[in-house]
Amino acid sequence: xxxxxxxxxxxxxxxxxxxxxxxxxxxxxxxxxxxxxxxxxxxxxxxxxxxxxxxxxxxxxxxxxxxxxxxxxxxxxxxxxxxxxxxxxxxxxxxxxxxxxxxxxxxxxxxxxxxxxxxxxxxxxxxxxxxxxxxxxxxxxxxxxxxxxxxxxxx
Amino acid sequence: xxxxxxxxxxxxxxxxxxxxxxxxxxxxxxxxxxxxxxxxxxxxxxxxxxxxxxxxxxxxxxxxxxxxxxxxxxxxxxxxxxxxxxxxxxxxxxxxxxxxxxxxxxxxxxxxxxxxxxxxxxxxxxxxxxxxxxxxxxxxxxxxxxxxxxxxxxx
DNA sequence: CCTGAAAAATTATTCGC
DNA sequence: GCGAATAATTTTTCAGG
Numbered sequence: 001x002x003x004x005x006x007x008x009x010x011x012x013x014x015x016x017x018x019x020x021x022x023x024x025x026x027x028x029x030x031x032x033x034x035x036x037x038x039x040x041x042x043x044x045x046x047x048x049x050x051x052x053x054x055x056x057x058x059x060x061x062x063x064x065x066x067x068x069x070x071x072x073x074x075x076x077x078x079x080x081x082x083x084x085x086x087x088x089x090x091x092x093x094x095x096x097x098x099x100x101x102x103x104x105x106x107x108x109x110x111x112x113x114x115x116x117x118x119x120x121x122x123x124x125x126x127x128x129x130x131x132x133x134x135x136x137x138x139x140x141x142x143x144x145x146x147x148x149x150x151x152x153x154x155x
Numbered sequence: 156x157x158x159x160x161x162x163x164x165x166x167x168x169x170x171x172x173x174x175x176x177x178x179x180x181x182x183x184x185x186x187x188x189x190x191x192x193x194x195x196x197x198x199x200x201x202x203x204x205x206x207x208x209x210x211x212x213x214x215x216x217x218x219x220x221x222x223x224x225x226x227x228x229x230x231x232x233x234x235x236x237x238x239x240x241x242x243x244x245x246x247x248x249x250x251x252x253x254x255x256x257x258x259x260x261x262x263x264x265x266x267x268x269x270x271x272x273x274x275x276x277x278x279x280x281x282x283x284x285x286x287x288x289x290x291x292x293x294x295x296x297x298x299x300x301x302x303x304x305x306x307x308x309x310x
Numbered sequence: 311c312c313t314g315a316a317a318a319a320t321t322a323t324t325c326g327c
Numbered sequence: 328g329c330g331a332a333t334a335a336t337t338t339t340t341c342a343g344g
Contacts, residue, residue: 002219016211020175023321034329039322052212056171062205064157068255070264087301098304100223100297109225109295111304140264142255146242149253149266149304178337189313194338313344323334 003048008033009041013051016042020054060113067114068142071128076135078106085132093127098149158203163188164196168206171197175209215268222269223297226283231290233261240287248282253304 005013011031015022028038045051060066075086083101090099090110098111110128114120128137160168166186170177183193200206215221230241238256245254245265253266265283269275283292 002217013213020209020211037328049214050217052214054175054209054211056175056209057207058168059204059207062157091302096302099302101299101301103296103298141258143258144256146256147246147251147254192312
């Protein structure tokens with residue numbers, strides 16, 4: 001499933017994670033190869049799914065989306081069908097930035113990004129509280145973003 | 156600080172978040188304008204910092220980085236200088252994908268991405284346990300990624 | 311503030327070595 | 328994998344509404 005990368009691929013990946021719009025020629029210069037092999041390597045990484053795509057990064061703060069809350073959810077029904085229903089429902093909520101199922105008790109950890117506290121309360125009331133099989137929840141409001149999600153470490 | 160976007164800017168942003176490499180001409184076609192104003196709008200959003208950049212999205216799983224853990228940290232010293240020292244130290248750990256300071260008790264929530272459990276234990280021992288002023292911690296291991304972080308909702 | 315088209319620049323692809 | 332030539336795409340510019 002996971003593939004091994006040589007040092008060159010890793011450097012190409014690092015560059016593209018930092019700047020998705022680097023031309024192949026510039027990339028080639030930086031890794032010390034000519035364009036042909038660099039283009040081929042990129043294509044291969046795209047086709048293998050290692051590079052999933054290229055996207056613009058936007059500033060949530062500049063959009064007024066600075067209110068981050070983590071919610072711990074406990075379900076009343078932990079059978080496979082209930083989990084599936086919950087997963088599908090939570091994926092349909094656009095304000096859910098992340099959601100992981102946590103080991104040890106069939107809990108979920110959900111990250112919500114909202115405009116402000118009022119917006120968060122609306123999301124909680126209209127979206128999260130309607131999720132299937134939720135038994136109880138605890139909210140953790142972020143006061144400060146020390147490290148914001150960007151990209152996984154390439155090592 | 157946060158700026159208002161008209162409907163066109165929002166659509167441009169949505170398209171670029173989905174695909175950072177869309178040519179201006181194609182974007183113009185999709186939003187129903189000519190290239191000139193679309194290029195100008197993109198430039199303005201870049202300069203205002205709303206668009207922070209463009210990056211390749213990679214599959215952590217394909218890289219073998221599928222082990223996600225959330226760690227709740229409590230500090231023994233919550234004076235401003237201690238918090239600053241902690242923040243700086245945590246930012247220097249590459250495996251830290253996210254870190255938020257949580258309201259109500261000066262706790263931190265840290266998200267770690269690792270190769271496997273052994274890798275996580277190494278990170279915990281070598282990196283997290285050396286963070287300044289940490290008093291205690293609890294780990295929450297993710298069993299399943301229901302929603303992976305991608306981009307904040309544009310609404 | 312937008313249109314449309316021409317011009318200029320950049321970038322990707324191809325191919326013999 | 329190299330390097331040059333070719334081909335294609337893309338951005339920038341500008342007169343006009």
